Amino acid sequence: MQNLNAASLAVAVTALLAALPGAQAGLYAKNSPVLQVTAKTYDQLIAKSNHTSIVEFYAPWCGHCKNLQPAYEKAAKHLEGIAKVAAVDCDADENKAFCGSMGVQGFPTLKTVRPGKNKGSKPIVEEFQGQRTAKAIVDAVSDKINNHVTRVTDKDFLRFLAKDDKPKAILFTEKGTTSALLKSLAIDFLDVIHIAQARNKEAEITEKFNIKKYPTLVLLNPESSEPLVYDGEMKKAPLLKFLSQAGQPNPDPPVKAKKAPKDKKPSSSSKEAKPSESSAEATEPSESPVAAEKPAEVVIPPLETLETAQLTAKCLNTKSKTCILAFVPSAHSGASDEVLDILAKLAHKHSTQNHKLFPFYEVDIDANRDVITTLGLQGAAMILAVNGKRNWWRQYEGELTTANVEAWIDSIRLNEGKRYNFPEGFIGEGAAAASSSSTATEAASEVPTETVIVHMEEEVDVQIEPETDADPSLAGTIHAQPTAEENAHDEL
Numbered sequence: 001m002q003n004l005n006a007a008s009l010a011v012a013v014t015a016l017l018a019a020l021p022g023a024q025a026g027l028y029a030k031n032s033p034v035l036q037v038t039a040k041t042y043d044q045l046i047a048k049s050n051h052t053s054i055v056e057f058y059a060p061w062c063g064h065c066k067n068l069q070p071a072y073e074k075a076a077k078h079l080e081g082i083a084k085v086a087a088v089d090c091d092a093d094e095n096k097a098f099c100g101s102m103g104v105q106g107f108p109t110l111k112t113v114r115p116g117k118n119k120g121s122k123p124i125v126e127e128f129q130g131q132r133t134a135k136a137i138v139d140a141v142s143d144k145i146n147n148h149v150t151r152v153t154d155k156d157f158l159r160f161l162a163k164d165d166k167p168k169a170i171l172f173t174e175k176g177t178t179s180a181l182l183k184s185l186a187i188d189f190l191d192v193i194h195i196a197q198a199r200n201k202e203a204e205i206t207e208k209f210n211i212k213k214y215p216t217l218v219l220l221n222p223e224s225s226e227p228l229v230y231d232g233e234m235k236k237a238p239l240l241k242f243l244s245q246a247g248q249p250n251p252d253p254p255v256k257a258k259k260a261p262k263d264k265k266p267s268s269s270s271k272e273a274k275p276s277e278s279s280a281e282a283t284e285p286s287e288s289p290v291a292a293e294k295p296a297e298v299v300i301p302p303l304e305t306l307e308t309a310q311l312t313a314k315c316l317n318t319k320s321k322t323c324i325l326a327f328v329p330s331a332h333s334g335a336s337d338e339v340l341d342i343l344a345k346l347a348h349k350h351s352t353q354n355h356k357l358f359p360f361y362e363v364d365i366d367a368n369r370d371v372i373t374t375l376g377l378q379g380a381a382m383i384l385a386v387n388g389k390r391n392w393w394r395q396y397e398g399e400l401t402t403a404n405v406e407a408w409i410d411s412i413r414l415n416e417g418k419r420y421n422f423p424e425g426f427i428g429e430g431a432a433a434a435s436s437s438s439t440a441t442e443a444a445s446e447v448p449t450e451t452v453i454v455h456m457e458e459e460v461d462v463q464i465e466p467e468t469d470a471d472p473s474l475a476g477t478i479h480a481q482p483t484a485e486e487n488a489h490d491e492l
C-alpha cells in the first residue's frame with residue numbers, strides 16, 4: 001500500500017516537475033547524494049568553497065551520463081563530508097551558457113575544482129579523464145584535496161605548540177599518509193583549529209599523550225587545561241562535533257549566501273556531515289588515495305617526501321647524484337604549494353616522457369632547517385638542486401613558474417649555471433649530524449615562556465628514556481657515526 005502510494009506520488013511529482021516551466025527532471029533525484037548545482041549556485045557552492053569538488057556536466061538524455069549515474073552516486077556517498085560531488089544539468093536553459101563557459105563540449109564532462117593557492121585567487125579547475133568508476137573518482141578527488149594538515153614529530157612538536165594560541169588537534173596514527181578525512185577536517189577548521197598528525201614512531205609525544213591505540217585524536221584547547229581525547233569512530237560527523245568544542249567550523253557555503261532554497265537543496269547534502277551512512281572506507285584514515293595506484297595520465301602524483309634520515313641516504317652522501325629538493329613546511333600553503341605543484345608537474349612530465357632525469361623530493365624545511373642554514377640560506381620555501389658526489393648545490397631563484405623552473409632544471413642537466421660547494425665535511429655524516437641535531441636544539445632554545453609549554457618541556461625531559469630513540473628510520477645514518485652532539489640529543 002504505502003509503496004504504491006509513494007511510487008505513484010513520485011510519478012506525479014516527476015510529471016509535475018516536467019510540466020513546470022524552468023523546472024527540469026535531471027538525472028539525479030532530490031535525495032541523491034550528488035549535489036545539484038546550477039549556473040546560479042555554482043559560485044557559492046563550488047567555486048567559493050574551501051573544499052574540493054568534482055562537477056559532472058551532463059545532459060539527461062545522454063547514454064553515457066545515465067551509465068555513470070550509479071557510480072557517481074556511489075562516489076558521492078563515499079566522499080560525503082570529505083569533498084563535494086556535484087552535477088550540472090547542461091540541458092536546462094538556465095545552465096546552457098554556463099556549461100559553455102566552462103568549456104564543456106561533450107557529455108558527461110567531469111571537472112575537479114579546488115581552491116587556488118592564495119586567498120581570493122581563482123579556483124583550480126582540471127578535467128577528470130580517469131575511469132568512470134566510483135573508486136577512480138574517489139581516489140582522484142581525494143588526491144586533489146588541499147593539505148592543511150601539519151606533520152608533527154618529536155623534534156618539532158614544541159614549535160608546533162608555540163606557533164600561536166589557537167586550539168590544536170593531533171591525530172596519532174600508524175599511517176604515513178594523510179587521510180582525505182583529516183584533510184577535510186583541516187579545511188573545515190581553517191584558521192580556527194590547527195590540525196596535525198603524528199606517527200606512532202614519534203616516541204616522545206606518543207608517550208607524552210599516553211597514546212595506547214591508533215588512530216587517536218587529541219584536542220588541545222587553550223581553554224581547558226587537560227588535552228581532550230576523542231574516543232569515537234573515525235567518521236566525519238562525530239569528529240566535527242568533537243572538534244567544535246574548541247571552535248566553530250567555517251560555514252560552507254558562507255552564511256550570507258541565501259541563494260539556494262528553491263533550488264535543489266544544495267548545501268548540506270554532500271558537504272555537511274550527516275551522521276548516517278558515510279562509508280567506512282572513505283572516512284577511515286586510510287591509505288586509499290595513493291597516487292601510485294592510479295594511471296599516470298589521470299592525476300599528477302605528489303612528490304615523494306624524504307624524512308631527515310632519507311635525505312642523507314638518498315641525496316646528501318658522497319655517492320648520491322643530483323636530486324631536486326623542494327624544501328617546504330609540512331603544512332603547505334601559498335608559495336610552498338606552488339613549489340610542490342610545479343615540481344610534481346615537471347617530475348610527472350619527465351616520467352611520462354620517459355626521460356628520468358633527477359629524482360624530485362619534498363623535504364620538510366622545518367625539520368631540516370640546519371641544512372638550509374649551513375648553506376647560508378633563509379626562507380619559508382625553496383627549491384635546491386644538490387649533488388653529493390660532486391659536492392655542489394644550487395638554489396632556484398626567480399619567479400616561480402613552471403617554465404622558469406623547467407629551464408633551470410635544463411640548465412643543471414646541461415651543466416650550466418653557478419654551483420656552490422658544500423662546506424667541508426658536510427656531505428655524508430656532516431649532513432646527517434646537522435639535520436638530526438638541529439631542530440631539537442632550536443626547539444628547546446626557542447620555547448617561549450608560556451606555562452603550558454614549559455610544562456610540556458619538563459615532561460618531555462623527565463619521561464623520555466634513551467632507548468625510545470631507537471627510531472628505525474634513523475638507524476644506520478645517525479647511530480652509525482655517533483658524535484658527542486648527537487648523544488646529547490638522544491637524551492633530550
Ligand SMILES: *[C@@H]1O[C@H](CO)[C@@H](O)[C@H](O)[C@H]1NC(C)=O
Pocket residue numbers: 048049050190191250251252253254
Ligand atoms: C575558507 O577559509 C577561511 C579561512 O582561511 C574562512 O575564513 C572562510 O570562511 C572559509 N570559507 C568557507 C566557504 O568555508
